[in-house]
């Protein structure tokens with residue numbers, strides 16, 4: 001019977017929805033450089049690193065390393081312009097309440113995001129202090145689906161992965177968490193998160209902290 005001591009959350013798609021801003025920023029770059037890129041293509045970028053996102057956008061088109069770096073820098077500038085619009089109202093439904101209830105229940109709270117903009121986004125959401133540990137795109141070398149980031153956050157929380165639940169909306173994130181030996185809750189479209197132990201299609205809005213802990217502790 002696992003004792004649940006920590007929750008670790010992905011950011012984009014779980015705490016807030018920045019996928020549209022990523023799409024608009026990559027789309028601007030793709031249009032300017034003449035690469036075809038659709039909203040459907042953008043779904044393949046969910047949860048993967050900036051570098052891997054560029055690789056998927058290019059679909060094998062060859063470019064120099066210098067150009068790749070310049071493209072990523074430009075996309076990030078476009079993306080950061082959109083981030084300026086974020087306010088606490090951009091947290092997904094029930095997120096602040098869920099985090100508060102978890103803390104009251106004595107659960108440690110971590111964030112594990114592939115994004116190098118995660119701290120900026122958390123500050124704009126006014127949720128920085130809701131977390132006991134924040135891992136972002138600077139914390140580890142190997143991005144999701146490697147388990148490294150979640151393992152790093154669990155280490156900062158002082159919790160064994162077998163006693164922690166990861167909340168993720170992306171296939172790469174669920175695979176990362178499973179690879180690290182965490183319990184998993186898949187958020188959103190089932191085809192992305194079908195390997196999760198539990199699926200919550202509408203996110204934290206449909207979850208109750210105490211019932212969730214009881215669910216995993218009864219396994």
Ligand code: BG6
Nearest residue numbers: 012047048049050114115116117
């Ligand atoms: C993840 C997003 O959280 O962060 C990905 O789901 C994104 O779409 C990745 O590519 C990296 O983000 P950033 O902000 O470092 O470019």
Ligand code: MG
Nearest residue numbers: 010012013169
């Ligand atoms: Mg995500």
